[in-house]
Amino acid sequence: xxxxxxxxxxxxxxxxxxxxxxxxxxxxxxxxxxxxxxxxxxxxxxxxxxxxxxxxxxxxxxxxxxxxxxxxxxxxxxxxxxxxxxxxxxxxxxxxxxxxxxxxxxxxxxxxxxxxxxxxxxxxxxxxxxxxxxxxxxxxxxxxxxxxxxxxxxxxxxxxxxxxxxxxxxxxxxxxxxxxxxxxxxxxxxxxxxxxxxxxxxxxxxxxxxxxxxxxxxxxxxxxxxxxxxxxxxxxxxxxxxxxxxxxxxxxxxxxxxxxxxxxxxxxxxxxxxxxxxxxxxxxxxxxxxxxxxxxxxxxxxxxxxxxxxxxxx
Amino acid sequence: xxxxxxxxxxxxxxxxxxxxxxxxxxxxxxxxxxxxxxxxxxxxxxxxxxxxxxxxxxxxxxxxxxxxxxxxxxxxxxxxxxxxxxxxxxxxxxxxxxxxxxxxxxxxxxxxxxxxxxxxxxxxxxxxxxxxxxxxxxxxxxxxxxxxxxxxxxxxxxxxxxxxxxxxxxxxxxxxxxxxxxxxxxxxxxxxxxxxxxxxxxxxxxxxxxxxxxxxxxxxxxxxxxxxxxxxxxxxxxxxxxxxxxxxxxxxxxxxxxxxxxxxxxxxxxxxxxxxxxxxxxxxxxxxxxxxxxxxxxxxxxxxxxxx
Numbered sequence: 001x002x003x004x005x006x007x008x009x010x011x012x013x014x015x016x017x018x019x020x021x022x023x024x025x026x027x028x029x030x031x032x033x034x035x036x037x038x039x040x041x042x043x044x045x046x047x048x049x050x051x052x053x054x055x056x057x058x059x060x061x062x063x064x065x066x067x068x069x070x071x072x073x074x075x076x077x078x079x080x081x082x083x084x085x086x087x088x089x090x091x092x093x094x095x096x097x098x099x100x101x102x103x104x105x106x107x108x109x110x111x112x113x114x115x116x117x118x119x120x121x122x123x124x125x126x127x128x129x130x131x132x133x134x135x136x137x138x139x140x141x142x143x144x145x146x147x148x149x150x151x152x153x154x155x156x157x158x159x160x161x162x163x164x165x166x167x168x169x170x171x172x173x174x175x176x177x178x179x180x181x182x183x184x185x186x187x188x189x190x191x192x193x194x195x196x197x198x199x200x201x202x203x204x205x206x207x208x209x210x211x212x213x214x215x216x217x218x219x220x221x222x223x224x225x226x227x228x229x230x231x232x233x234x235x236x237x238x239x240x241x242x243x244x245x246x247x248x249x250x251x252x253x254x255x256x257x258x259x260x261x262x263x264x265x266x267x268x269x270x271x272x273x274x275x276x277x278x279x280x281x282x283x284x285x286x287x288x289x290x291x292x293x294x295x296x297x298x299x300x301x302x303x304x305x306x307x308x309x310x311x312x313x314x
Numbered sequence: 315x316x317x318x319x320x321x322x323x324x325x326x327x328x329x330x331x332x333x334x335x336x337x338x339x340x341x342x343x344x345x346x347x348x349x350x351x352x353x354x355x356x357x358x359x360x361x362x363x364x365x366x367x368x369x370x371x372x373x374x375x376x377x378x379x380x381x382x383x384x385x386x387x388x389x390x391x392x393x394x395x396x397x398x399x400x401x402x403x404x405x406x407x408x409x410x411x412x413x414x415x416x417x418x419x420x421x422x423x424x425x426x427x428x429x430x431x432x433x434x435x436x437x438x439x440x441x442x443x444x445x446x447x448x449x450x451x452x453x454x455x456x457x458x459x460x461x462x463x464x465x466x467x468x469x470x471x472x473x474x475x476x477x478x479x480x481x482x483x484x485x486x487x488x489x490x491x492x493x494x495x496x497x498x499x500x501x502x503x504x505x506x507x508x509x510x511x512x513x514x515x516x517x518x519x520x521x522x523x524x525x526x527x528x529x530x531x532x533x534x535x536x537x538x539x540x541x542x543x544x545x546x547x548x549x550x551x552x553x554x555x556x557x558x559x560x561x562x563x564x565x566x567x568x569x570x571x572x573x574x575x576x577x578x579x580x581x582x583x584x585x586x587x588x589x590x591x592x593x594x595x596x597x598x599x600x601x602x603x604x605x606x607x608x609x610x611x612x613x614x615x616x617x618x619x620x621x622x
Contacts, residue, residue: 109413111609125599125602287421294421
């Protein structure tokens with residue numbers, strides 16, 4: 001089989017497995033799985049920038065939150081219909097990513113991390129400052145009556161799973177396509193050696209900005225989908241912790257692999273789910289995993305697989 | 315209160331904030347300057363200092379001064395040791411790679427914070443100040459009979475707050491002497507300038523790094539011990555000092571120690587004054603955004619020289 005065939009088979013079988021799991025798993029776990037798929041969209045958005053372009057942003061929570069608040073506020077305050085609200089959520093994340101990218105990409109390395117961290121902190125504080133609309137830390141609920149699309153009630157378990165799966169598949173396949181395209185290859189070239197990519201005639205600045213916008217857009221879709229499927233919008237999702245989570249997921253699953261983000265979210269979700277039933281200090285697990293990963297497996301699960309078993313992994 | 319006395323009160327509060335901030339951000343700045351490591355767990359070393367101060371004072375009992383002096387010695391020492399140990403175990407293993415150390419120190423942040431939550435608990439706990447006299451302050455006004463001195467109601471500070479300012483100044487001078495006048499300081503500066511050449515001249519760079527990382531953390535812990543009788547020890551108290559120290563170090567110029575001191579005074583004072591007169595959230599929004607913009611347009615910081 002050619003590499004292209006192999007990766008197409010891999011992607012389709014992942015999706016087939018997700019479809020099958022819905023019928024096999026008990027309701028509690030299929031509920032978890034729809035949450036995992038939405039968070040995996042977020043992780044994939046982060047992976048575009050971190051895994052493929054080599055830019056470590058510590059402020060992705062602002063894009064997730066932009067999608068979330070763009071969606072939630074336009075429904076609760078503007079009374080927009082659901083599809084329009086979803087588009088507004090996507091548009092606000094994209095616009096924020098474009099502005100942030102335009103400014104933050106002037107810096108590199110450590111400065112880039114700190115600038116994105118500070119922009120995200122500003123965004124979080126803005127959410128708190130306009131507490132009369134956003135209800136700050138407490139957040140607000142999107143009424144079940146609003147969460148209907150074409151007569152389908154998104155609050156039921158089945159509809160939620162199917163919607164999450166559809167959104168996940170769309171992002172998953174689209175990103176797999178982008179990665180294989182000349183644009184995606186150029187991003188990898190920038191990650192490996194930006195100087196050389198520029199010497200070869202690629203406008204690395206434009207490519208990085210595009211990657212940033214794409215990454216913000218995907219993260220925003222995840223944020224809007226989270227609000228749509230689980231009906232809650234809150235400032236917690238704009239905190240630093242939610243900028244660290246995608247980093248953790250992607251590092252665990254394998255940065256720069258297409259299915260790494262999904263695996264990372266899956267393992268981390270159940271790890272935290274399990275440890276929070278034992279102790280309130282469940283973030284301890286996240287800390288330990290983060291340190292161990294950077295020390296012993298900086299490539300993550302799929303990265304190690306690619307290194308040892310399947311060199312063709314996309 | 316009128317504007318004048320109010321401003322004086324605000325600047326006194328600002329001076330206390332600034333003197334603690336000078337210590338924590340010097341710690342961050344030294345670590346970055348010598349090791350080129352951005353220590354995201356710095357705020358947690360600060361928190362650890364405050365929590366250990368609580369443990370030491372409540373273990374010793376007796377007069378608050380006894381416990382406080384003990385905490386002033388024990389807490390920074392212990393925190394320094396913990397930091398040096400984590401440098402040995404984690405950072406050295408990563409070969410001080412800039413990106414990976416940031417991720418690892420984020421992990422360290424959660425490990426320290428959550429371990430404290432498990433042992434110390436989620437409550438904020440006070441530490442009694444060793445002495446705490448209320449000092450009323452006079453205000454001068456040009457009245458009918460020339461200058462008159464009067465004592466406005468509410469314009470007061472405590473002897474302990476003045477002590478914090480003095481203690482921070484003493485520590486700062488000691489640190490300056492350590493860096494410029496001693497062999498240890500010379501070795502630190504040599505490692506900062508060129509670690510490979512330093513290694514070639516027989517300087518144990520690995521040990522210098524551990525010591526510097528410990529020293530940075532100990533400075534944060536010292537600042538926390540000083541501030542804990544005014545604030546309270548809490549497992550989440552590290553976030554604000556971390557952000558402020560970041561801001562200070564960036565504005566002061568990454569790795570420039572004099573710049574750090576100037577920026578800490580500037581930002582501590584203005585933070586104190588602004589949060590008395592304006593909404594603290596708005597002040598934070600403006601401060602955070604402005605600092606991000608400074609980094610975007612002048613990555614070397616306001617007082618820094620050219621980028622490296």
